[in-house]
Amino acid sequence: MSALAAHPVDPPLTARWLGRVDYATTFQNMKDFVAQRTPDQREQLWICEHDPVFTLGLAGRPEHVLAPGDIPVVPTDRGGQVTYHGPGQVVAYPLIDLQARRYFVKEYVHRLEEAVIRTLADLGVTGHRVAGAPGIYVRLDDPFSHAVLLQKPQQRAPGSPAPQPDFTGLGKIAALGIKVSQHRTYHGVALNVAMDLQPFSRINPCGYAGLKTVDLSTIGVSVPWDDAARQLAAHLTRLLAV
Incomplete structure (x- = not known):
């Protein structure tokens, strides 16, 4: 199916605004929602921020957590390596059924990234x-x-290996x-708005030594935060509803 082809889904996503919440509790709540949701229940989009936490994905290697200090490290079942969540970051968790929405994981990832790109564009950022x-990146010089x-x-x-990323x-x-389980998604995307970025220096972000992490304020x-969160939620709702 072509990217962003129109397949209206009824009912649409229901947004839940969680505020600042503990990561481990939210992680468990997501798993419970996905496991227990019946076909007649509305899919949801959870928007929140977290207290400081490092999360380690299924591919995560402990050596990429360089110096956690007093910040907890929580193993998760999402894909990827290690990242950091903290105050000043908008975290969005779409809890949807890909089979019902008739697109595959690759397109789902594209739509999540596109929502971030459009949110940044609203703010004049490319x-x-x-x-x-x-993930989504910006030019440091402009x-x-x-x-x-x-x-x-x-x-x-087809079948060729992914290129080695170049972050120059x-x-x-x-x-x-x-994470996708029985066609149902959880975990999601995190946009850095106005954070203390120092904890990113305690890890190799996403498993890449030296990868610079920025936020909108820098x-x-x-x-x-509320404005950025509402923009991201609006774009996600539109892009995941087609």
Whole structure:
């Protein structure tokens, strides 16, 4: 199916605004919701921020957690390596049924990333995808430039390996990690708005030593957390409803 092809779904997503919540509790609540949801229950989009926590994905290697200090490390069942969640970051967890919405995991990931790109565009920032590295990145020297990245994903031959990511001149502004169980999704995407970025220096973000992490405030964009959260939620709702 082509990206963003229209397949209206009824009923639409129900947004739940959780506020600042404990990560481990939210993780368990997501698993319970996905396991227990009946076909007639509305799918949901949870929006929240977390107290400081490092989360380790299924592919996570402990050596990428360099110096956690007093920040807890929570193993999870999402894909990917290690990342950090903390105050000032918008975290979005779509709890949807991919089979009912008639698209596959690759397109689902594309839609999550596209929602972030559109949210950034609303703020004048150009977000980029990088070949071989899920998430969204910005140019450190000019986050507002529309110039195409050399590192952008390209069409590759079926069965060919993913390219080695090239983060030259880039900072990561949004991370993505998902889990799909019986066609149902949980975990999601996190957009850095106005955070204490120091904890990212205690890990190799997403398993990449030296990968720079940024937020909107450090690239010169001042926006309230609530405004960024509502923009992201609106784009996710639209993009996941077709």
